[in-house]
Amino acid sequence: MFHASVPTVDAASVPAEGALLDVREQDEWEAGHVDGALHIPMGQLMARIEELPEQKLYVLCRVGGRSAQVVQYLVAQGRDAVNVDGGMYAWEAAGRPMTSADGNPFVL
Template sequence: MPHAAVPTVDAASVPATGALLDVREQDEWDAGHVDGALHIPMNEVPARLGELPDEKLYVVCRVGGRSAQVVQYLVAQGREAVNVDGGMYAWEAAGRPMTGTGGAEAFVL
C-alpha cells in the first residue's frame, strides 16, 4: 500500500508571496534558489522548527523526494505544508525566478 498522499502543488501555482522552505543542501542552494526562500537542509528541520513562519509552507528540494518527507513530518507536527511537485527542476521549467549566491547565474544542482 502506498503511503498517505502528501499534499502537493505545481511549481507554477506557488503564490509569489508564499512562504517557501528549501530543504536542499548548501551547495544546491548556492547554485540556484528562490530569492526570499527560507533555507533549512532537510536533516536540520526538526531542530529548527521554531524558525519556520506560522503560515502555509511550500516545501521544495531538487525533484520532490526530500521535500515530500519534510511535508509529511511538518503535517505530523500540526503544520500546514505542501510539497512543490517536481522540486526546483519544475520551478525552473515553469520559468519561475531563481538567483545564484553571489550574483552567479542560477541553475539547479
C-alpha cells in the same frame, strides 16, 4: 511514489507571496535557489523548526523526494505544508525566478 496523503502543488501554482522552505543541502542552495526562500537543510529541520513561519509552507528540494518527506513530517506536527511537485527542476521549467549565491540569475 509517495503516499497520496502528501499535499502537493505544481510549481506554477505557488503564489508569489507564498512562504517557501528549501530543504536542500548548502551546496545545492548556493548553486541556485528562489530569492526569499527560507533555507533549512532537511537534516537540520527538527533542530530549527522554531524558525518556520506560522503560515502555509511550500517545501522545495531538487526533485521533490526530500521535500515530500519534510511535508509528511510537518503535516504530522499539525503544520500547513505542501510539497512543490518536481522541486527546483519543475520551478525552473515553469519559468519561475531563481538566483545563485553570488546574486546572478541561475538556470539548472
